[in-house]
Amino acid sequence: MLLVCYTLWYSKYTFGLSSTLRLELDLQTRISNFMQRIVIIGNGISGVTAARHLRKLGKDPITIISEETPHFFSRTALMYVYMGHMKFEHTKPYEDSFWVKNRIDLVQDRVEEIDYEKKSLTMKSGGQLSYDVLVLALGSKPNKFGWPGQDLKGVQGLYSFQDLELLEANTHKPFATGASKKVHRAVIVGGGLIGVELAEMLLTRGIEVTFLVRENRFWGNVLPLEEGEMVRRHLIQHHVDLQLETELKEILSDENGRAKAVVTSKGETIECQVVGLTAGVSPNIEFLKETALETQRGIMVNEYLETNHPDVYAIGDCVQFSTPPPGRRAIEQVWYTGRMMGEVVAQNISGKKQKYAPGFWFNSAKFFDIEYQTYGNVAANPVEGEMNFYWEEKGGMIGVRLVFAADNHKLIGINTFGIRMRHELIDRWLREGQTVEYVLQHLRNANFDPEFYRTFEAEIVKEFNSAMNANVVLAKKSWKQILNLTK
Ligand SMILES: Cc1cc2nc3c(=O)[nH]c(=O)nc-3n(C[C@H](O)[C@H](O)[C@H](O)COP(=O)(O)OP(=O)(O)OC[C@H]3O[C@@H](n4cnc5c(N)ncnc54)[C@H](O)[C@@H]3O)c2cc1C
Numbered sequence: 001m002l003l004v005c006y007t008l009w010y011s012k013y014t015f016g017l018s019s020t021l022r023l024e025l026d027l028q029t030r031i032s033n034f035m036q037r038i039v040i041i042g043n044g045i046s047g048v049t050a051a052r053h054l055r056k057l058g059k060d061p062i063t064i065i066s067e068e069t070p071h072f073f074s075r076t077a078l079m080y081v082y083m084g085h086m087k088f089e090h091t092k093p094y095e096d097s098f099w100v101k102n103r104i105d106l107v108q109d110r111v112e113e114i115d116y117e118k119k120s121l122t123m124k125s126g127g128q129l130s131y132d133v134l135v136l137a138l139g140s141k142p143n144k145f146g147w148p149g150q151d152l153k154g155v156q157g158l159y160s161f162q163d164l165e166l167l168e169a170n171t172h173k174p175f176a177t178g179a180s181k182k183v184h185r186a187v188i189v190g191g192g193l194i195g196v197e198l199a200e201m202l203l204t205r206g207i208e209v210t211f212l213v214r215e216n217r218f219w220g221n222v223l224p225l226e227e228g229e230m231v232r233r234h235l236i237q238h239h240v241d242l243q244l245e246t247e248l249k250e251i252l253s254d255e256n257g258r259a260k261a262v263v264t265s266k267g268e269t270i271e272c273q274v275v276g277l278t279a280g281v282s283p284n285i286e287f288l289k290e291t292a293l294e295t296q297r298g299i300m301v302n303e304y305l306e307t308n309h310p311d312v313y314a315i316g317d318c319v320q321f322s323t324p325p326p327g328r329r330a331i332e333q334v335w336y337t338g339r340m341m342g343e344v345v346a347q348n349i350s351g352k353k354q355k356y357a358p359g360f361w362f363n364s365a366k367f368f369d370i371e372y373q374t375y376g377n378v379a380a381n382p383v384e385g386e387m388n389f390y391w392e393e394k395g396g397m398i399g400v401r402l403v404f405a406a407d408n409h410k411l412i413g414i415n416t417f418g419i420r421m422r423h424e425l426i427d428r429w430l431r432e433g434q435t436v437e438y439v440l441q442h443l444r445n446a447n448f449d450p451e452f453y454r455t456f457e458a459e460i461v462k463e464f465n466s467a468m469n470a471n472v473v474l475a476k477k478s479w480k481q482i483l484n485l486t487k
Contacts, residue, residue: 035059035060035061036060036132036133037060037061037063037130037131037132037133038054038060038061038062038063038131038132038133038134038135038349039062039063039064039065039121039129039131039133039134039135040062040063040064040065040134040135040137041064041065041066041111041121041134041135041136041137041138042064042065042066042135042136042137042138042139042316042318043064043065043066043068043069043071043072043106043137044066044072044075044137044139044316044317044338045072045074045075045316045335045338045339045342046137046139046315046316046317046338046339046341046342047064047066047072047135047137047315047316047342048064048072048094048342049338049339049341049342049343049346050135050137050315050341050342050343050345050346050349051064051104051342052102052104052342052346053342053343053346053347054346054349054350055102055103055104056346057346057347057350057352058350059103061103061105062103062104062105063104063105063106063107063129064104064105064106064107065107065108065109065111065121065123065129066106066107066108067108067109067110067111067124068160068161068162069108069161070106070108071092071094071096071099071106072092072093072094073088073091073092073093073161074091074092074093075159075335076335077090077091078091078158078161078163078164079197079198079200079201081164082164082167082168082201082204083200083201083204084204088161088164107123107129109123109124109125109127110123110124111123111124111287112124112287113287114134114288114291114293116292116293116309116312118130119131119132119134119311121134131311132311133311133312133313133349134311134312134313135312135313135314135315135345135349136288136299136307136312136313136314136315136318137314137315137316137318137338137342138283138284138285138299138314138316138317138318139159139284139316139317139318140159140281140282140283140284140317140318140333141157141159141281141282141283141284141286142157142158142159142163142194142277142278142279142280142281143190143277143279143280143281143282144157144277145279147189147248147249147250147251148249148250148251149250149251149252149253149259150251150277152251152253152257152258152259152275153170153256153257153258153259154170154258154259154273154274154275155251155259155274155275155277156170156274156275156276156277157276157277157278158194158197158198158276158278159194159281167201167274170183170273170274171183171186171202171205171207171274172205182273183205183207183273183274184207184208184272184273185207185208185209185210185270185271185272185273185274186198186202186207186208186209186210186272186273186274186275186276187209187210187211187212187248187262187270187272187274187275187276188202188209188210188211188212188275188276188278189212189248189262189275189276189277189278189279190212190213190214190277190278190279190280191211191213191214191215191218191219191220192219192222192278192279192280193219193365194278194281195211195276195278196231196235196365196366196367196368198276198278199211199235199238199240200238200368202274202276203238203239203240207274208239208241209239209240209241210240210241210243210270210272211235211240211241211242211243212243212246212247212248212262212264213242213243213244213245213246214245214246214247215228215244215245216244216245217229217232217244218231218232218235218242218244219231220380221380222380223380223415224378224379224380224381224388224390224401224415226390226392226399226401227372227399227401227415227417230370230392230396230397230399230417231367231370232244233396234367234368234369234370234397235367235368238368243264243266246264246265246266247264247265248262248263248264248265249262249263249264249265250262250263251263251275252269258273259272259273259274259275260272260273262275281317281333282297283297283298283299283317283318283319283320283331284317284318285298285299285318292308292309293307293308293309293312294307294308295320296320297320297330297331298314298318298319298320298330298331299314299318299319299320300319300320300321300322301313301314301319301320301321301322302321302322302323303321303323303325303355303356303357304344304348304353304354304355304356305319305341305344305345305348305356306348313345313348313349315338315341315342315344315345316337316338316341316342317331317333317338319331319341321356325356325357325358327360327361327376327377328358328361332358332361334363336362337358340356340358341356344356359427359431360375360376360427360430360431361374361375361376361377361413362374362375362376362423362426362427369397370397370417370418371416371417371418371419371420372415372416372417373414373415373416373420373421373423374413374414374415374416375413375414375421375423375426375427375430376403376411376412376413376414376426376430377403377412377413378401378403378412378413378414378415379403385405385406385407386403386404386405386406386412387403387404387405387406387409387436388401388402388403389401389402389404389436389464389467389468391456391459391460391463391464393418393456393459397417397418398417398418398419398456399415399416399417399418400414400415400416400417400419400456400460401414401415401416402414402436402439402440402464404435404436408435409435409436409437410433410434410435410436411429411430411433411434411435411436411439413430414426414439419447419449419456420447420448420449421446421447421448422445422446422447422448422482424484425445425446425481425482426446428484429446436464437470437472440460440461440464440472440474441461441472441473441474441475442475442478442481443457443460443461443474444457444474444475444476444477445477445478445481445482457474458474461473461474
């Protein structure tokens with residue numbers, strides 16, 4: 001497809017190019033037959049991975065448009081910036097010169113409209129941009145459920161760079177006009193991974209935290225009972241006021257339109273100066289709703305990440321699969337899935353048709369000091385046809401759960417808390433359909449904790465044998481197996 005005309009009136013919004021003239025001249029020199037202009041909306045992990053791989057695969061002009069920041073940064077590191085462990089510059093995985101060197105044009109603006117017939121985008125700044133191929137990599141936005149007071153000052157989510165700046169302002173500086181009122185307490189609504197991060201962040205600034213969680217355990221739609229209980233104990237150890245089975249009813253305002261308290265479903269009024277809304281995220285696709293693009297909760301895509309419009313693809317947090325890959329959910333909002341989708345879409349756009357096949361689910365996170373990993377499927381509640389073995393160390397900070405099929409004992413999933421496992425090996429065992437007994441026998445190989453850490457394999461196997469009336473014998477560590485050199 002030929003490059004179509006490119007009309008842009010940015011001088012202030014264009015990065016890597018100083019004026020419209022330079023941009024046009026530059027494009028003229030780059031236009032040649034059979035090139036296609038690829039435009040990516042969103043400079044998060046999915047959008048930039050797509051751009052990087054497209055550049056490796058070809059010479060087509062690539063433009064990334066994003067409203068949030070001029071350059072890609074690691075969203076997962078936002079908490080460390082707030083806590084002072086790193087500067088914002090350190091969250092940028094690539095030097096600013098990377099984009100110019102790789103001929104990837106960056107535009108900081110908001111796309112407000114897409115004309116799929118004319119293949120043209122309209123920006124907030126008024127500029128227009130044509131595309132031959134469009135990739136939507138729009139990410140997520142924090143959920144708001146219509147709570148009274150949810151838009152008051154001092155109420156916020158934690159997702160974007162702007163949220164980080166807002167949190168600084170909300171928690172650091174005197175907020176009421178002329179007043180020097182300090183922030184003593186924050187209320188966080190919704191127990192999940194981002195909520196825990198926010199709690200940790202606020203505590204490092206000496207702000208007390210009340211955590212409202214609707215379920216009867218922490219992250220109750222994901223974690224089984226014992227793991228939820230372990231996180232609850234750990235949060236309490238960190239002086240978090242965790243209130244389970246408690247919902248937000250209303251946020252009360254002071255005379256300046258700023259949050260001053262929340263009212264809970266249990267009728268309690270909790271005074272606070274900041275409210276963090278961390279009740280999950282949703283695909284950030286508001287401006288695409290009720291347009292010619294097929295959407296439900298996310299942008300509908302097939303296994304090739306194609307939408308219902310030719311030459312329009314979608315990737316990352318904003319997509320919803322019409323038929324999810326085996327064992328996976330229709331919407332998955334994690335870092336590595338965005339990266340994988342970016343790689344796959346680049347192949348597809350370059351004509352090397354490839355299905356998105358993420359394999360077994362995995363994820364990892366941290367609850368304050370407890371590292372968490374999960375592989376395969378570990379359901380929050382018992383599932384018919386599945387068996388569970390859960391071991392927990394006496395201190396209550398380390399645990400392992402193995403889920404396996406009741407009939408043939410094939411491994412279905414593993415949760416680990418406070419023990420690091422080797423991802424490649426667990427993934428291989430899942431692919432090979434190994435039994436729980438095999439996994440326990442070779443558990444030493446999976447342990448990825450640093451040298452001289454206490455090990456627990458013998459204890460775990462002993463308890464399994466006793467609970468299941470089994471006779472698993474723990475094998476010695478084998479580097480041959482770890483490196484997949486044995487049959
Ligand atoms: C605090 C926090 C911690 C996290 N920690 C982890 C973790 O430990 N592990 C993990 O796997 N995942 C984690 N995640 C989730 C992970 O960061 C996301 O899954 C991932 O960043 C999504 O990438 P993306 O490319 O799909 O979208 P995003 O990174 O959201 O990028 C989308 C970009 O598109 C821009 N955009 C949207 N609409 C428009 C428009 N109309 N015009 C212009 N630009 C637009 C947005 O401004 C945004 O910059 C975390 C998320 C948060 C918020």
